[in-house]
Amino acid sequence: MSRIAGVFKNLAERNESALITYITAGYPGIESSIDYIRTLARYADMIEIGIPFSDPIADGRTIQYSSYCALKNGISISKIFGMIEPLNLGKPIIFMSYLNPIIAFGVEKFFKKMKAAGTSGLIVPDLVIEESGILRDSAQRYAIDLIYLIAPTSDEKRIKMIGEISEGFVYCVSVTGTTGARERLPADLFSFVKKVKSIVKKPVVVGFGISDTDQIKALSRFVDGVVIGSRLIEIIQNREDLNLYLKKFKEATIRSCVSGHL
């Protein structure tokens, strides 16, 4: 069992969904982002760390901006490995990277370093299963979970195929659109994630657009985890108390004994 799968198993036994928190590496500064990662690890079940790219087509304004700042700060994949390696967070680390920086770094070398740094999974937002060959063998060699996304536009056949190929969990994109906190999630989200749950045998995680505890609470009834990203970047931008928010977000993933429905 992979480390990520182990976390889901433990959480299921405790009747909780996973809180997965995203931050862009190198934002707001190289040193400060290390501190923020430590803070996230205090509350989250898994940490997703974004490797900045100059042309992030799947990201909305917030992560475009944090990526831009991080690159201005001089962040690079080598530096990110240097940051992560000594951390010893005790929580699985998942990288989020567009394909091009990985190719430029060298695919084989990238996974080798991921393993050496103790990271567990990789999400590539511009990689669909049809093109998975470019990373698959190296990822397997170094036992890194390659996590694929399912979109509201994916039909049942694709959901099934992605569910079979994806490792660790499947990442359900809540909306047709880019990342970014949204006040309301789409009305058909719950029927969409229920459909995915009924087809996919692996843990199902929902991300994109999640911004508050009510959304996390509502989603946690149906899914195995939620990703919160842009909202956290906003909290950091606004210099609000990150600890306070994270505590509430994690509490919202704990399913209450009182059964309820939406």
Add this chain to the structure above:
Amino acid sequence: MYHLPDKNGYFGNFGGRFIPETLMPALKELEDAYRTLKEDKDFKKELDYYLKNYAGRPTPLYFARNLSERFKGARIFLKREDLLHTGAHKINNTLGQVLLAKKMGKKRIIAETGAGQHGVATATACAVLGLECVVYMGRKDMERQRVNILKMKLLGAEVRVVDSGSRTLKDAINEAIRDWVTNVRTTYYCLGSVVGPHPYPVMVRDFQSIIGHETRQQIKEIAGRMPDILIACVGGGSNAIGFFYPFLDTKVKLLGVEAGGLGLYSGKHSATLAKGKIGVLHGTMSFVLQDKDGQIMPTHSIAPGLDYPGVGPEHAYLKTSKRVNYTHCRDRDAIHAFKILSETEGIIPALESAHAVYVGICEAKKMSDDNISIINLSGRGDKDLGIMEGVE
């Protein structure tokens, strides 16, 4: 025989679909619709009708006698895409794609534009075919192409300013992709070059290959034989692919000209095939101008239509397979050719096309008047007078 791309959209090692999952079903829908409609008699008839009666095809193959005599080399012919409606080859593609979108039942068209030529051509096709049009354009490009913005607005398109990244063509494409991811169920993305995920590179090539098909027939009628060399400029590479494609199975020499900017060692150029490394940009695997960390680099060319850090995957294949040779032309040489063609032939070329004209002259000088050289004059230069004014 040349049979590319393969069923997964690859030209050798280049091409493919590197896009968010959200778009994958839309790309498959597009691929299916395109495969069906391109063989459909009514679709072909309707597209031919617009190309002929609306856009002005076929375009002439003109013998540039004065230019040829001045340099005492090969006989130079110009394929006059500059005479098309909206002033460039872009309309071949937009009429094809917008008509396709209409048949697919799409109501809203989005496009990116750098120089504004593809934006104007898309807005034009949407106006005549009755579809809503939104064009994304980088703020920097808006500042240097004001007339094209006015044109797009007159044609009923909404022009959206892009303030992210370098605020040029590549960022306009990013923003168009983000719009498409968001509105994929109702929106058709009309991409302007042979770049992007499959099936765009093959589809845009097919719509543009009318340039080469006509040229082949015309030169046979005029000279009774094949040309010796074809020359075209390459940004994303749509005019060049359209021009070259019907000649790939022949022995005709093919030469693509990239934007050399201030020189290949200045760091200020757009010569992707010359200086790029293999990578993924805007959904396709090809050569990309990038730094050692895989971040996309800013580019430069005096010709806004060539100012792009990527290149079509088929060009990457044709370079590595050595079927097509690629060279570059610096800003100042393109300016020189811009003036020479204006003076000798009374034809003001687009600055993009002037890159091909300059290299065409250089190549012609190496040959004799037994030889035939054809330059694709992809667009006219009205749009560039502002830039030229700055150069004076």
